[in-house]
Amino acid sequence: MPKTLPTPVNPPERDTAEREAVRRSVEDQFPFVAQLLAEGQPKAPAGEPETWSFIDRTTGALREVTCLPGCELDHSEDIETPTFRDDIICEASGETVTLPVDAGGGAEEMRFLQPSLRVQPFSSRLAERMPFVDIEVLDDEWIECLDPDGLETVIRTLSGRLSALRVAHAQLVAARAAYRGRA
Ligand SMILES: [Zn+2]
Structure with missing residues (x-):
């Protein structure tokens, strides 16, 4: 072609x-x-x-x-x-x-x-x-x-969600350590 x-x-x-x-x-x-x-x-x-x-x-x-x-x-x-x-x-x-x-x-x-x-x-x-x-x-x-502003809004929102996931990760690690300590 x-x-x-x-x-x-x-x-x-x-x-x-x-x-x-x-x-x-x-x-x-x-x-x-x-x-x-x-x-x-x-x-x-x-x-x-x-x-x-x-x-x-x-x-x-x-x-x-x-x-x-x-x-x-x-x-x-x-x-x-x-x-x-x-x-x-x-x-x-x-x-x-x-x-x-x-x-x-x-x-x-x-x-x-x-x-x-x-x-x-x-x-x-x-x-x-x-x-x-x-x-x-x-x-x-x-x-x-x-548009670029809309995409920026999505990126900012997702960035906040990533922070929440990191907090959940730290809580999970601490919670597991506490469970192991009980056994
Ligand atoms: Zn094309």
């Missing part, structure tokens, strides 16, 4: 310096976004996003899409067959983490706290035309369409 890369606008040296500055800033502020970007890099050389076209199924027009950095989708079906523009999505999810959770039918491995960086460039919901993050909280239960 034909894919073309956009011509760089900036001279290479300045471009590299700017990218480096952005990379450092992203790593400092959003470590997991930096991880997503780093994991996506083998697909598109030197951080160049992929650009491709599809036939808009409603209007018959040819539309161009530039992928999110690190997009993991190959878009071959979007490119080969006319597609509703609302259905175009780019996504970078990174590695999935699971733990055994019992939802009533015995413990099963379930995905949890899985962030996906997404954009739907022609969505009828305008907020989805800018990159956003969906979080799979637990096994197909989602917090959707987070």
Whole structure:
């Protein structure tokens, strides 16, 4: 399938310096976004996003899409067959983490706290035309369409939960020691 890369606008040296500055800033502020970007890099050389076209199924027009950095989708079906523009999505999810959770039918491995960086460039919901993050909280239960402030709120809340887990851990260790002392 034909894919073309956009011509760089900036001279290479300045471009590299700017990218480096952005990379450092992203790593400092959003470590997991930096991880997503780093994991996506083998697909598109030197951080160049992929650009491709599809036939808009409603209007018959040819539309161009530039992928999110690190997009993991190959878009071959979007490119080969006319597609509703609302259905175009780019996504970078990174590695999935699971733990055994019992939802009533015995413990099963379930995905949890899985962030996906997404954009739907022609969505009828305008907020989805800018990159956003969906979080799979637990096994197909989602917090959707987070902007940076919303994601920051989730991170702050989870950070508080981690503190509570550490307190519970200390209490557990102390409680076990006390039980052993009784025996
Ligand atoms: Zn894409």
